[in-house]
Amino acid sequence: MFALLLILLVVLFGFGFLDPVWWVAAAVVAYGITRRRRVGGGRADGLPRGRDRHYRDYRERRNRQERWDRRYRRQNRARWRREDRRDHHR
Numbered sequence: 001m002f003a004l005l006l007i008l009l010v011v012l013f014g015f016g017f018l019d020p021v022w023w024v025a026a027a028v029v030a031y032g033i034t035r036r037r038r039v040g041g042g043r044a045d046g047l048p049r050g051r052d053r054h055y056r057d058y059r060e061r062r063n064r065q066e067r068w069d070r071r072y073r074r075q076n077r078a079r080w081r082r083e084d085r086r087d088h089h090r
Contacts, residue, residue, distance in 0.1 A: 005029065005033050009029050012025045012029060013026045
C-alpha cells in the first residue's frame with residue numbers, strides 16, 4: 001500500500017510540470033503519507049507498534065490488582081467491621 005502511494009506521489013509530481021495543480025495534489029498526498037505514518041503507524045487497531053505491549057502489561061497488572069483487592073476485601077471484611085466498631089466506641 002505504501003509503495004502505491006509513493007508511485008502516485010511521483011506520478012503527480014511529474015504531472016506538475018504540465019500543470020501546477022498536480023503539484024498541489026502531490027503535496028496533499030505527501031502530507032497524508034507523513035501524517036498517517038506519524039499517527040497510526042499503519043496498524044489496523046490504531047495503536048502504535050510499541051504501545052500495545054505496554055498497554056497489555058498494564059491491563060494484566062490492573063486485573064491482577066483488582067482480583068487481589070476483591071479477595072483481600074472479602075477475607076478481612078469482618079475484621080474491619082470489628083475495628084470500626086471499636087473506633088466508634090472510643
